[in-house]
Amino acid sequence: MTTVTVDRTTTVPRDGTPYRKRRAYRSQNGLMGWAFLIGAVLCFALFSWYPMIRGIIVSFQRTRRGVTTWVGWDNYERIVNDPSFWTAWKNTAYFTVLALILGYAVPFIVAIIFNEFRHARGYLRALVYLPVMLPPASALFLFKYYAYDPSEAGLFNAILKFLHLPTSQWMQSTTMTMPAMVIASTWMNMGGAVLIYLAALQNIPGSLYEAAELDGAGIFKRIRHVTIPQTKLILSLMLMLQIVATMQLFIEPLILANGAGSQDSATSVAYLIYQHGFFQNDLNGAAALGVIMLVVLGVFSAFYARLSVKQD
Amino acid sequence: MSVTQFRKVATLAFAAGLGLSLAACSTKDDSSDAAGDKVTITVDCQPVGAQKELLRDWNADVEAFQKLHPNITIKSVSVGAQCNNPPDFTARLAGGTQTDVFYAYMTDLQQVLDSGQAMEITQFVNKDTIPTWDSISAEAKAAFSEGGKVYGIPTKNYSMGLLYNKNLFQQAGLDAKNPPKTWPEVREAAKKIAALGNGIAGYSEYSAGNTGGWHFTAELFAQGGSPVSADGKKADFNNDLGKKVLQNLKDMRYADNSMGEKQLLQWPDLLTNAAAGKVGMFVGAPDATTAIVTNFQGKYQDWAMGPMPGQDGAAKGTLGGGEGYFFKKGLTDAEVKAGLMWLAYEKLTPGKGQFDYARAKPENQPVGLPQPQLFTPGSDAFKQENELKKANANINVDDFALFENNPVPIKFEPANAQTIYAILDGAMSAILTNPNASIDAELKKASDKVDQALAQANK
Numbered sequence: 001m002t003t004v005t006v007d008r009t010t011t012v013p014r015d016g017t018p019y020r021k022r023r024a025y026r027s028q029n030g031l032m033g034w035a036f037l038i039g040a041v042l043c044f045a046l047f048s049w050y051p052m053i054r055g056i057i058v059s060f061q062r063t064r065r066g067v068t069t070w071v072g073w074d075n076y077e078r079i080v081n082d083p084s085f086w087t088a089w090k091n092t093a094y095f096t097v098l099a100l101i102l103g104y105a106v107p108f109i110v111a112i113i114f115n116e117f118r119h120a121r122g123y124l125r126a127l128v129y130l131p132v133m134l135p136p137a138s139a140l141f142l143f144k145y146y147a148y149d150p151s152e153a154g155l156f157n158a159i160l161k162f163l164h165l166p167t168s169q170w171m172q173s174t175t176m177t178m179p180a181m182v183i184a185s186t187w188m189n190m191g192g193a194v195l196i197y198l199a200a201l202q203n204i205p206g207s208l209y210e211a212a213e214l215d216g217a218g219i220f221k222r223i224r225h226v227t228i229p230q231t232k233l234i235l236s237l238m239l240m241l242q243i244v245a246t247m248q249l250f251i252e253p254l255i256l257a258n259g260a261g262s263q264d265s266a267t268s269v270a271y272l273i274y275q276h277g278f279f280q281n282d283l284n285g286a287a288a289l290g291v292i293m294l295v296v297l298g299v300f301s302a303f304y305a306r307l308s309v310k311q312d
Numbered sequence: 313m314s315v316t317q318f319r320k321v322a323t324l325a326f327a328a329g330l331g332l333s334l335a336a337c338s339t340k341d342d343s344s345d346a347a348g349d350k351v352t353i354t355v356d357c358q359p360v361g362a363q364k365e366l367l368r369d370w371n372a373d374v375e376a377f378q379k380l381h382p383n384i385t386i387k388s389v390s391v392g393a394q395c396n397n398p399p400d401f402t403a404r405l406a407g408g409t410q411t412d413v414f415y416a417y418m419t420d421l422q423q424v425l426d427s428g429q430a431m432e433i434t435q436f437v438n439k440d441t442i443p444t445w446d447s448i449s450a451e452a453k454a455a456f457s458e459g460g461k462v463y464g465i466p467t468k469n470y471s472m473g474l475l476y477n478k479n480l481f482q483q484a485g486l487d488a489k490n491p492p493k494t495w496p497e498v499r500e501a502a503k504k505i506a507a508l509g510n511g512i513a514g515y516s517e518y519s520a521g522n523t524g525g526w527h528f529t530a531e532l533f534a535q536g537g538s539p540v541s542a543d544g545k546k547a548d549f550n551n552d553l554g555k556k557v558l559q560n561l562k563d564m565r566y567a568d569n570s571m572g573e574k575q576l577l578q579w580p581d582l583l584t585n586a587a588a589g590k591v592g593m594f595v596g597a598p599d600a601t602t603a604i605v606t607n608f609q610g611k612y613q614d615w616a617m618g619p620m621p622g623q624d625g626a627a628k629g630t631l632g633g634g635e636g637y638f639f640k641k642g643l644t645d646a647e648v649k650a651g652l653m654w655l656a657y658e659k660l661t662p663g664k665g666q667f668d669y670a671r672a673k674p675e676n677q678p679v680g681l682p683q684p685q686l687f688t689p690g691s692d693a694f695k696q697e698n699e700l701k702k703a704n705a706n707i708n709v710d711d712f713a714l715f716e717n718n719p720v721p722i723k724f725e726p727a728n729a730q731t732i733y734a735i736l737d738g739a740m741s742a743i744l745t746n747p748n749a750s751i752d753a754e755l756k757k758a759s760d761k762v763d764q765a766l767a768q769a770n771k
Contacts, residue, residue, distance in 0.1 A: 062771070063426060063427070063428065064426055064771075065425055065426060065428060066425075066426070066427065066428015066429070066641075067428070078764060078768055081764065082761065082764065083757050083760055083761055084738075084761075149573075149574070150573045150574060150575075151511065151573040151574070153511075169573075169745070171576065172575055172576060172745040173745070173746075174745075174746055257576060258520035258521060258576040258577075258578055258581075259520050259521065259576075259737070260520075260737070260738060260741065261576065261741070261745075262576070262741055262742060262745035262746050262749075263738070263741070263742040263745075263746055263749060263754075264738060274399070275734060277402070277406075278398065278399035278402045278403060279398055279399065279402075279522060279730065279731075279734035280730075280731045280734050280735070280765060281402060281422075281423045281426070281728070281730065281731055281769075282731070282765070282768065283402075283406055285768070
């Protein structure tokens with residue numbers, strides 16, 4: 001092996017720019033890069049990292065008469081002993097599972113169906129994306145007042161009655177609250193997921209499907225052996241994002257169930273945080289529950305990331 | 313412009329913009345003029361744009377007040393039609409973003425003091441700043457004081473009774489001049505009203521947004537109970553009296569089906585239904601009719617009011633509460649005095665502001681309601697206010713005579729009331745939405761939670 005020593009001050013690159021000038025240009029570019037980065041760093045620092053650190057600190061404190069004291073694990077003990085604590089986790093887990101069955105599978109299936117259409121794809125994409133453009137609160141009020149009205153005037157109850165099926169109390173029923181929230185949430189949010197899946201599907205080379213067809217694969221086999229393996233990365237990412245997002249269930253109980261719903265049937269962990277912080281004047285307890293949630297989601301994400309790396 | 317130049321300019325512009333933005337949201341500007349005379353204060357609870365007449369009146373009052381006191385500038389802030397929506401209020405307190413003079417319920421004293429956001433104003437409160445101060449009822453003042461120190465000024469008070477829709481009473485064949493006096497009578501009347509159909513609830517009740525707990529407390533007072541023990545350290549509703557409150561509601565909801573299908577109601581939900589003529593009766597204060605008219609486009613001619621129903625006879629108590637204003641910590645003496653003078657003008661002077669009945673009369677605002685009754689009976693302010701009210705009454709005062717002439721002992725809301733109400737919402741919503749909900753289990757659960765919350769609050 002030979003070693004080549006280069007005198008950098010005299011080196012002239014291929015474009016003819018002297019090295020010193022190029023280094024100055026690079027360093028200027030670097031400065032500019034940092035300057036642009038400051039905005040993002042400041043935004044994250046102010047609106048994500050600082051509140052997070054502040055939340056952790058507040059969870060170990062208590063404020064009385066404007067005086068803040070350190071109280072160790074008191075807030076955590078109190079929160080864990082709240083009769084609604086485990087109900088909230090159970091409800092959140094139930095919502096997450098239901099949302100995975102409905103909210104994760106449906107957009108993928110819809111994307112596969114849309115991908116098969118040769119015409120009107122744009123129209124269908126706009127149609128499915130339309131609910132995403134509605135402000136979430138408006139979409140949920142639509143469900144609350146028109147779809148989930150517990151009387152027979154409600155849209156869903158009218159349909160059930162027309163079909164001679166038993167009607168439901170929807171958000172006032174302890175058993176229907178969660179499925180009803182999942183339906184509304186899926187309708188509201190699936191547009192974005194469908195577009196992402198469609199983009200992933202359109203990147204799959206057509207030759208793979210042709211080869212599978214030549215091998216005699218039907219539609220289900222093509223999905224199983226071509227579509228799913230080819231979109232595995234995006235499916236895996238969306239799975240994690242969906243779980244993290246559904247674990248933060250909040251606006252659905254707040255609007256659809258006016259809070260906790262019947263017998264805590266709509267109480268999610270995020271709503272319990274809100275209830276402690278803003279209705280029960282217990283911001284320290286709310287912070288403690290927020291930290292517990294952060295830890296749970298952090299552990300889940302780390303575990304999931306590790307699992308994904310191993311699989312890859 | 314080359315790319316490099318463009319980048320330079322963009323970087324500089326971005327950095328300058330960021331710097332300006334950060335500077336803009338740094339601190340409150342100094343409202344006191346260096347000369348020492350000019351004072352600017354911010355005050356919340358300005359009516360919202362949809363409350364056109366109320367907003368016009370408020371702005372006119374601000375203008376008139378500023379003419380009277382040229383050195384004072386009032387900056388009005390609107391915080392919604394419901395000036396104290398508990399979550400918004402808590403967020404403002406936690407963030408320290410409340411106005412200099414800020415609206416609160418009588419139940420908020422503990423929360424406000426705990427937040428460290430209010431200042432003591434004892435030394436400033438006197439006849440010079442509030443000419444009617446000595447006439448204001450002692451109970452109302454007590455709700456904003458602690459340990460002999462004054463922290464806020466009461467501006468409105470109320471007590472609860474039974475509001476009922478006269479039209480629906482007549483349609484149901486009930487005597488609109490003789491409303492139910494006991495809960496069994498309420499139940500019978502509710503059945504008849506609900507039988508009118510068309511989605512009408514004979515009796516309607518809250519169960520969300522802290523209002524369920526608020527009404528549970530009112531109905532518990534009527535039974536002779538109290539939500540907390542005398543020392544304020546333990547829940548005291550998991551007993552026969554608490555069970556009677558929930559049993560009455562459960563019977564009407566499920567045995568009689570007289571409360572309508574829609575439950576989990578919050579303050580605007582019930583009042584919207586009431587304004588639409590879909591509610592026969594509900595427990596409330598006289599000013600609920602004001603909200604029905606000014607916020608929800610109802611007609612006050614439809615409504616009348618009787619005393620709070622008791623279980624077997626007259627109610628043993630009824631809930632009393634109200635509202636007022638606190639002063640943000642750190643105000644200068646001049647700012648506090650300016651705030652007090654504004655409150656005196658707008659809220660506590662017969663013939664001015666909220667008591668300007670001559671102005672309110674043609675404006676579709678109910679005049680002649682028995683409350684607020686802030687002034688001590690017999691005082692000059694009391695006499696003046698009542699004379700003005702009678703002279704300008706635009707409602708049929710007889711509709712509220714039964715409530716006014718049959719006073720029920722008023723019991724004021726307990727300390728940490730909003731915390732207790734939030735928890736009691738759970739018991740109320742369970743009973744009103746699940747026919748199989750156990751009253752015993754729900755009261756036990758709520759009682760445990762309140763014990764825990766009070767232990768925390770009293771630490």
